[in-house]
Amino acid sequence: MSVRAPISGPEQLAAVLDAADGDVRSLVARAERRLADVAGVERHAGETLSAGGKRLRPILVFLCGGARRSDQLVHAGVAVELLHMATLVHDDVLDRATLRRGRPTVYAVGGPDAATATGDLLFSRAFAELSRTRSRDAVAALSAASSALARGELIQRQDAWSDAVTPERYLERCELKTARLFEAACRLGAMLGAPGSEAADLLGTFGSRVGIAFQIFDDVLDVSGPTARTGKPRGTDLLDGTVTLPLILARRRDPELRRLDLRSSVTDAAEAEALCDRIQATRALPEARDRALAFVTEAKAALRELDLPARQRLALELVADGVVERYA
Amino acid sequence: MSVRAPISGPEQLAAVLDAADGDVRSLVARAERRLADVAGVERHAGETLSAGGKRLRPILVFLCGGARRSDQLVHAGVAVELLHMATLVHDDVLDRATLRRGRPTVYAVGGPDAATATGDLLFSRAFAELSRTRSRDAVAALSAASSALARGELIQRQDAWSDAVTPERYLERCELKTARLFEAACRLGAMLGAPGSEAADLLGTFGSRVGIAFQIFDDVLDVSGPTARTGKPRGTDLLDGTVTLPLILARRRDPELRRLDLRSSVTDAAEAEALCDRIQATRALPEARDRALAFVTEAKAALRELDLPARQRLALELVADGVVERYA
Numbered sequence: 111m112s113v114r115a116p117i118s119g120p121e122q123l124a125a126v127l128d129a130a131d132g133d134v135r136s137l138v139a140r141a142e143r144r145l146a147d148v149a150g151v152e153r154h155a156g157e158t159l160s161a162g163g164k165r166l167r168p169i170l171v172f173l174c175g176g177a178r179r180s181d182q183l184v185h186a187g188v189a190v191e192l193l194h195m196a197t198l199v200h201d202d203v204l205d206r207a208t209l210r211r212g213r214p215t216v217y218a219v220g221g222p223d224a225a226t227a228t229g230d231l232l233f234s235r236a237f238a239e240l241s242r243t244r245s246r247d248a249v250a251a252l253s254a255a256s257s258a259l260a261r262g263e264l265i266q267r268q269d270a271w272s273d274a275v276t277p278e279r280y281l282e283r284c285e286l287k288t289a290r291l292f293e294a295a296c297r298l299g300a301m302l303g304a305p306g307s308e309a310a311d312l313l314g315t316f317g318s319r320v321g322i323a324f325q326i327f328d329d330v331l332d333v334s335g336p337t338a339r340t341g342k343p344r345g346t347d348l349l350d351g352t353v354t355l356p357l358i359l360a361r362r363r364d365p366e367l368r369r370l371d372l373r374s375s376v377t378d379a380a381e382a383e384a385l386c387d388r389i390q391a392t393r394a395l396p397e398a399r400d401r402a403l404a405f406v407t408e409a410k411a412a413l414r415e416l417d418l419p420a421r422q423r424l425a426l427e428l429v430a431d432g433v434v435e436r437y438a
Numbered sequence: 439m440s441v442r443a444p445i446s447g448p449e450q451l452a453a454v455l456d457a458a459d460g461d462v463r464s465l466v467a468r469a470e471r472r473l474a475d476v477a478g479v480e481r482h483a484g485e486t487l488s489a490g491g492k493r494l495r496p497i498l499v500f501l502c503g504g505a506r507r508s509d510q511l512v513h514a515g516v517a518v519e520l521l522h523m524a525t526l527v528h529d530d531v532l533d534r535a536t537l538r539r540g541r542p543t544v545y546a547v548g549g550p551d552a553a554t555a556t557g558d559l560l561f562s563r564a565f566a567e568l569s570r571t572r573s574r575d576a577v578a579a580l581s582a583a584s585s586a587l588a589r590g591e592l593i594q595r596q597d598a599w600s601d602a603v604t605p606e607r608y609l610e611r612c613e614l615k616t617a618r619l620f621e622a623a624c625r626l627g628a629m630l631g632a633p634g635s636e637a638a639d640l641l642g643t644f645g646s647r648v649g650i651a652f653q654i655f656d657d658v659l660d661v662s663g664p665t666a667r668t669g670k671p672r673g674t675d676l677l678d679g680t681v682t683l684p685l686i687l688a689r690r691r692d693p694e695l696r697r698l699d700l701r702s703s704v705t706d707a708a709e710a711e712a713l714c715d716r717i718q719a720t721r722a723l724p725e726a727r728d729r730a731l732a733f734v735t736e737a738k739a740a741l742r743e744l745d746l747p748a749r750q751r752l753a754l755e756l757v758a759d760g761v762v763e764r765y766a
Binding site: 152197226228229230237241242244245250256259260261264 | 528532574588
C-alpha cells in the first residue's frame, strides 16, 4: 500500500489553511510568535519549540473559532500547544526517547531531571497563557483534558505488555490520551470565538472523533511505516510494550500471535520489525484503518448538524480527511 | 542546640488553628474531604494524599481569607495543596527518593513512569479545582507560582555540585522553588476571601518571606538533623548535589571546605554525615538561621502594615514564628 503525506505534510496543512478564512493563517503566525515569547526564553523549552510540530491543535482552535480574530483565540491556541509540548517532553522521559522529529529530545540533551522540570514548566505556562483569556470555562476545559491525558498515560503504563487489552479498553485510552485534547481545542475555539453559541458541544464531538481516528492511524503507522515517513523504526510502540489496535486485531486473526508474550518475544528492533510483518500479514491494518474511518465519518456527521460558513466547514472536513490521507 | 517541634508538629499547628477564627478549622476539614474526593480516586495519587502532610499552604489560604467561610477558599486551598503534592511526586522521581514522611513514594511503588504521570495528574487536578473558584486572577496567580517552581527546579539541577553558587543565587532559587507558592497561597486567600481588598500584595509579601525562611530552615535541618525529627539521613540534599546556604556560608569560613569537590568527595551517607559535622563546626548554621530570622521579621513587618483582626494577625504571626521554632 502506498503512503501519502500525513496531516503534518506541508501541502495538506496548506490546503486546510487555504480553505479557511484568511485570518486563520494570521492567527497561526501570531501563535507561533507568542510560543517563541513564552517557551523560547527557557533553553530546553525553546529546543522543544524550535523542533517544530504541525500546530494541528492550535489550528483546530482557530478553525472552530470561526472568522473572528481574537487575542483570546491566540492565547487558547498557544495554551493547547504548550500543554501538548509538555506531554511530549514527559512522554520522552517515560519512553527514554532520544529523538523526536529528527532532533534530540530534552531527555537526551538535559537528562530526565531537566526534562521532567521542563515539562512541568510547559504545563504551568499553558495555564498561565490560558488565564489570559480571562475565561473560567476555558481553564476548566483545558484542565479536564490535561487530567484525562495523565490518566490515559497511567492506563497505558498499567496495560503495558498485557495480552488482555480489548479494543474497548484501547479506545478508552485513545480517548483519554489523545481525543480529549483535540476536543478541548475545538471547544475552546467555539467558546472563545463565538461565546454563548451552542456549537461548542458539536465541535467538541468533532474534535474528539478526529482525535481517536488520529491516534488509531498513528498506531497503524507504527506497524506499517515506512520509517522515512514516521521518523522512527517500525514497531517502536510495541517494543515499549504499548498494546495498540493493530496488535489486538491481529491476535484475533492469528492464533500464534495470541500465544506470543510481547515482553519476552519482542526485545529488539529486529524482533519488533518481524512482529510488524506478522501483524501486516493478518490484514489487521485495513481493519484498524476502517475503524478509524468510522470515527472520521462520525466527526463529519457532527459538523453537518451545524450551520457553519462554507469555508469553515470545508477546512474542518479537510482536517478530518487529513487524518485518513496519512495512510491511503 | 536543642530542636523543638517543627511547624509540622501537631501542637504548633493546633496553636495556629486555636488562634484563628473557628471557621479556619472547619475549612481545613472540608479541604481534607475534598482532597480525598479529588486525589483519592486514583491509586498513586491517593497514596500520596494519605501519606499526609501538614497542609500548611491551605491553612495559609484560609488564614489570609479572613473569617469568611467560602467554597472558593476551599477550592483554592485544595488546588494549592494538589500543586504542592504534584511537585513532591516529581521531586521524588528526580531524587530517586523511595521514602517520604516514612512511607514509600509513588516512585518506589509505581516506578518513574507512574510517578511522572501521577504528578501530571495532580498538576491538572490543581487547575481543574482552581477553575471552580471561577476567578481568572486565581488561575493566573497559581500558574505563575507553578512556572516559578519549575524554573527553580531547573536552576537547582543546573547548579548541582557547583562551587560557584552565591547566597544571592541560592535565595533566588528559594524564592522560585518555595516562596512563590507560599505567596500564591496568601494572595489566593486574600483575593477570594475579601475580593477587591488591597491586602493581597502585603499578604503575598508575608507569604513570600515566610516561604524563604521555611526553605532556609529546611536546609539547616538537612545539616543539623536529628534524623528522628527530619525523617531522613543528615546531608541528603548535599549528597544529591544541592548546594544549600549552610554549605555556601561554611565554605566562606573554612578554606578546606572551599577546596572540597562535592561530587567526588561526598558519595555516600557516611561522607555526607562527615560533611554535615564539618559545616556545623564552622558555625555556619547559626548564621543561616539568622538570615532566615530576618525574613521572618520582614514577614511580620508586612502584617503590621495591615489592619487585621487580632485573631487573624496572631494566627499568621504564629505561622511565621513556627518556621523559626522548628530549630531553636
